[in-house]
Amino acid sequence: MNDMNIAAITTAVGLLCTMVGTFVGYKSFKNDTERNSKQEVREDAKGDTQLKMQLDYISRGVDDIKLDIKDQNRKISSLVERVARVEESAKSAHHRIDDLEDKI
Structure with missing residues (x-):
């Protein structure tokens, strides 16, 4: 094979590896993001x-305090x-006592 074919194959393999x-990496990132998102939702819930x-x-x-206050x-x-x-009874009693003292 000539050097040109080897360089083209090397470049193609390099590009293929980069794309893969x-x-x-994108799939891993997406899965981690979804997993983290689900975990955050669980923690929030x-x-x-x-x-x-x-x-x-x-x-x-x-509510219990309100009931106690009403009671x-x-x-x-x-x-x-x-x-x-x-107080009314005591006032009346004082009047009767005063009337008795006046009679004595």
């Missing part, structure tokens, strides 16, 4: 799920009414 290497669970837990806690407000209203009646 580029193709393999996991994080979102944990966040949602924590928010639900906090929401239930807030405390009812108890306070009841006590306010009872204190007002006791």
Whole structure:
């Protein structure tokens, strides 16, 4: 064979290897990107799920606190009414005591 044919074959083999290497590299990059993308989606979903669970837990806690506050407000209203009646009764008793002292 002459030197020209050998050089052409060497160049063709070199170009073929370059194209195959580029193709393999591209496929590997694409697969890694897809794999990483799927992994990121899984991690994001996991994080979102944990966040949602924590928010639900906090929401239930807030609801419980609201119920406790309503119950405390009812108890306070009841006590306010009872204190007002006791004050009226004490005022009436003081008037009766004053009337008895005046008679004595």
